[in-house]
Amino acid sequence: MGLEAAFTDEPAFVPYLAAGDPNYEDSLAYVEALAEGGADAIELGLPFSEPIAEGTTIQNAIVRALESGMTVERYFDFVSELDVNVPLVCMTYYNLIYQYGSSEGPRDFVARSAEVGIDGFVVPDLPAEEAGPLREACDEFGLDLVFIVAPTTTPERLERMREHVSGYVYVQARLGVTGARDDVDDATEESLTRIADWDVPKAVGFGIKTGEHAERIVSAGADGVIVGSALVDIVAEGYEDGDPTDEIAARLEALARELKQGALRGAQERPQPERT
Numbered sequence: 001m002g003l004e005a006a007f008t009d010e011p012a013f014v015p016y017l018a019a020g021d022p023n024y025e026d027s028l029a030y031v032e033a034l035a036e037g038g039a040d041a042i043e044l045g046l047p048f049s050e051p052i053a054e055g056t057t058i059q060n061a062i063v064r065a066l067e068s069g070m071t072v073e074r075y076f077d078f079v080s081e082l083d084v085n086v087p088l089v090c091m092t093y094y095n096l097i098y099q100y101g102s103s104e105g106p107r108d109f110v111a112r113s114a115e116v117g118i119d120g121f122v123v124p125d126l127p128a129e130e131a132g133p134l135r136e137a138c139d140e141f142g143l144d145l146v147f148i149v150a151p152t153t154t155p156e157r158l159e160r161m162r163e164h165v166s167g168y169v170y171v172q173a174r175l176g177v178t179g180a181r182d183d184v185d186d187a188t189e190e191s192l193t194r195i196a197d198w199d200v201p202k203a204v205g206f207g208i209k210t211g212e213h214a215e216r217i218v219s220a221g222a223d224g225v226i227v228g229s230a231l232v233d234i235v236a237e238g239y240e241d242g243d244p245t246d247e248i249a250a251r252l253e254a255l256a257r258e259l260k261q262g263a264l265r266g267a268q269e270r271p272q273p274e275r276t
Helices: 024-036 057-067 070-081 096-097 106-114 132-141 153-165 187-194 211-219 228-240 244-268
Strands: 013-017 042-045 088-091 119-120 144-146 169-172 202-205 224-225
Touching: 013 057, 013 132, 013 202, 013 228, 013 244, 024 042, 024 153, 024 244, 042 057, 057 228, 088 211, 096 106, 096 153, 106 132, 106 202, 119 132, 119 153, 132 144, 153 228, 169 187, 187 202, 211 224, 224 244, 228 244
Parallel strands: 013 042, 013 224, 042 088, 088 119, 119 144, 169 202, 202 224
Antiparallel strands: none
16 A cells, blocks of 8 residues: 555554564464554564564564474464555565575565555665665565665665655664663654655654653654554563453553554644745
């Protein structure tokens, strides 16, 4: 359905979960709970053994998913089984994409992704300078390619990203790896200013865990918020405590609603253009 559609009418809430965490069936319920809670698009992590961009929370989620038997093919099965009506983004690492299928290169992976209902990709370890083949495959099958812009991304690299990006741009709100924080970095507004003239939506992630955080991010100019670790924490804590699947799903849905409502409040707080 195209990722930009998620940002058309209001600020988007884009949650992340690792597919298969802590097991296949429970994970299906958890992703569907996020959609029920108001997700406008969902980033689904395809577990990789060396997730260099992730903090401890998401690394542990990836380990749980791998130990429960998640593989590339089971991931595609997982996407096929999901009962959601929002765009889905595959977040994974380029080695899995490149090595999949009968020939090297990203085309086979992109083709299979399009077949099961994936709408785009976030590939944290793929430099924009090397993204041409994946961009070409995405164009062939009508999928989007999202890039992560960090506070330290150079102007030269920003220009290369701009050439390849579609769907939305993932704006990293702070330096470091993923993980929920108790504050929101002041660098967010500066990061948004650097790409203000890009003609794709800007979604801010890294460290957001409350509705207040989402409100502040959107009021600063973001078109949406991306939230991962705060949601993965709910899965991890419930799993460790042996809580029933439906209770964990209800907590995820509740936090999703809080984050979505925060984003909506943030949009209302933006300065309104003067009427002439």
